[in-house]
Amino acid sequence: MFVEHLPDDRGQAHTLEAFTAALLLVTGLIFATQATAVTPLSASTSNQHVENQAEIAAQDLLSTADASGDLEAALLYYDNGSFVGAADGEGYAGLPPESHPLHDPLTEAFGDRQIAFDIDVYYPEDGGNETGDTPMVDMGSPTDNAATASVRVALYGDDRFGADDQHVLSEDGPGRGYFADPADGDGEVLYTVVEVRITAWQM
Amino acid sequence: MSDDRGQTVLDFVVGMSVFLVAVGFTFAFVPSLLEPYAVGEGATVIVAERGAARLAESSLAEPSFAGTGSTATLSHACTLAFFNGTGPETASEESDCAWTANADDLHAELGVDDLRGLNLTVTQHGAIAELNSTDGSVAMRAGPAPPGGTSVSSASRIVTIDDPEDPRGPETYRLTLRVW
Numbered sequence: 001m002f003v004e005h006l007p008d009d010r011g012q013a014h015t016l017e018a019f020t021a022a023l024l025l026v027t028g029l030i031f032a033t034q035a036t037a038v039t040p041l042s043a044s045t046s047n048q049h050v051e052n053q054a055e056i057a058a059q060d061l062l063s064t065a066d067a068s069g070d071l072e073a074a075l076l077y078y079d080n081g082s083f084v085g086a087a088d089g090e091g092y093a094g095l096p097p098e099s100h101p102l103h104d105p106l107t108e109a110f111g112d113r114q115i116a117f118d119i120d121v122y123y124p125e126d127g128g129n130e131t132g133d134t135p136m137v138d139m140g141s142p143t144d145n146a147a148t149a150s151v152r153v154a155l156y157g158d159d160r161f162g163a164d165d166q167h168v169l170s171e172d173g174p175g176r177g178y179f180a181d182p183a184d185g186d187g188e189v190l191y192t193v194v195e196v197r198i199t200a201w202q203m
Numbered sequence: 204m205s206d207d208r209g210q211t212v213l214d215f216v217v218g219m220s221v222f223l224v225a226v227g228f229t230f231a232f233v234p235s236l237l238e239p240y241a242v243g244e245g246a247t248v249i250v251a252e253r254g255a256a257r258l259a260e261s262s263l264a265e266p267s268f269a270g271t272g273s274t275a276t277l278s279h280a281c282t283l284a285f286f287n288g289t290g291p292e293t294a295s296e297e298s299d300c301a302w303t304a305n306a307d308d309l310h311a312e313l314g315v316d317d318l319r320g321l322n323l324t325v326t327q328h329g330a331i332a333e334l335n336s337t338d339g340s341v342a343m344r345a346g347p348a349p350p351g352g353t354s355v356s357s358a359s360r361i362v363t364i365d366d367p368e369d370p371r372g373p374e375t376y377r378l379t380l381r382v383w
Contacts, residue, residue: 014211014218022225029229032236049248053359056252060259060275060361061375067276068363068373105375109361112329 050202055147057109058117058198062151065105071196072153073101074136075121076161076169081177083136084163091119091135106137110200117200118142123180123192134179136196146201153196155180157188247319247382251358254313255380258323259360262302262312275362276373282325282364283334287341306345315382322346322381325362332376335366343376355383 065071077100082088085097095111096103110117119136157170167176169191174181183192263285265278281300284293288307294300304311309321325332325343333340349355358380363373 014214015221016218018218018221018225021222025225025229029232029236049356052252057359057361063274064276064361064363064373064375067274068365070373105361105363108327108375108377 051145051147054115054200054202055149057115058147058149058200061102061105061109062149062196062198065102066151066153070101070105071151072155072159075153075155075194075196076159076165077101077163078178079162079167079176089134091138093138096137114203115200116140116142116203117198120197120199121179122195122197124183125181128183132180142199143201146199148197148199150195150197152193154193155191157182157186157191159191247354247356248358250313250315250319251356251380251382254315254321254382255358255360255378257313258380259362259378262300263362264301266299266301275360275378277362277364279334279364279366282343283336283341286334286343286345287336287338309345320347320349320381320383322349323379324381325376325378327374327376334364335368346381349381349383353383355381357381 062071065074074096077084083091083096083100085100086092092100095106106117109115116139118138118140120133121136122131122133124130125132155169157168159169161167161169161173161178162176167173167178169178170182170186170188172178173187173191180192180194181187183190259275259277263277263282264274265276266281278298278300280298281294281302284298284300284305285302286306288305291300291303291305294302294305302312306323309315309323310317310319313321315321323345331342331344333342360378361375362378363375365373
């Protein structure tokens with residue numbers, strides 16, 4: 001830059017060079033922010049701690065609802081081919097209605113925190129050769145940073161289901177359109193075992 | 204030096220200042236780029252997660268469920284005793300509680316150094332929940348409020364407490380531990 005050329009007839013090159021150098025530096029920075037997954041500027045959805053917390057919340061919700069019996073009650077809150085208050089065969093599109101046994105836990109865990117979730121129920125079909133599934137809550141497709149938790153729940157033949165618990169599983173289950181058929185035989189003692197899976201993600 | 208060059212001094216000043224501002228900006232920005240990878244804060248996150256797990260899964264857990272995994276079903280008697288200042292011996296004898304120090308000494312219960320700040324709250328719909336008993340109600344909170352300006356890590360658990368006097372069945376709460 002400071003080497004003199006003789007004869008010297010250069011002019012106004014420094015400003016141009018400085019802008020070129022500045023452009024190079026800033027381009028380097030922009031490239032660095034684009035190349036890394038986590039930066040202070042990127043959304044916190046990819047933050048590992050947020051993901052862990054969603055998973056712990058889902059796991060806690062399932063284990064406490066399982067222990068208190070609310071989870072089984074939620075599975076039996078099913079009438080005329082859909083969960084009570086949900087569209088036919090589609091599950092709830094948001095938080096379940098207040099009469100639903102899982103309304104309060106789901107509100108505390110996810111509803112107040114702007115966390116979206118799906119709840120799916122998996123059950124054996126065709127004598128255990130296939131697995132069917134039905135959505136209980138369907139808020140859409142999860143993002144790449146979703147967390148899941150699941151638990152298995154046994155349903156017994158003398159459990160009562162319906163909006164007012166008016167049907168008995170082993171007698172009315174298949175006839176009244178309950179989502180799962182008996183796993184084996186007529187299901188008088190053990191009706192079936194279903195897996196409840198929560199997928200939660202930051203909106 | 205020949206005399207037929209144009210505006211060299213002015214040009215040099217403008218050029219150098221643009222360049223130096225760009226260098227300064229880059230060096231000021233790079234450390235904040237690396238912030239998410241800094242390890243310093245990781246410790247408080249781990250203390251918060253482990254502390255919340257200990258409280259939800261063993262200290263305050265229903266004795267019949269304790270040790271059976273990740274259950275977060277709390278015992279009404281143990282939680283009430285923990286927050287209303289009952290001594291550990293009394294609580295252990297009366298309700299078979301697992302905690303060894305009550306809410307007045309969170310550091311001892313969680314095995315955390317006294318230099319760290321701890322704040323424990325049990326909330327429902329965002330407000331601090333109260334636990335009812337025959338001797339009146341107790342607000343479920345412990346430790347000082349986190350100071351402003353410091354970086355605070357928090358971890359939450361979803362827990363249920365079944366009040367035997369309440370016919371509605373188990374209520375769901377959010378247990379939050381803040382560490383700084």
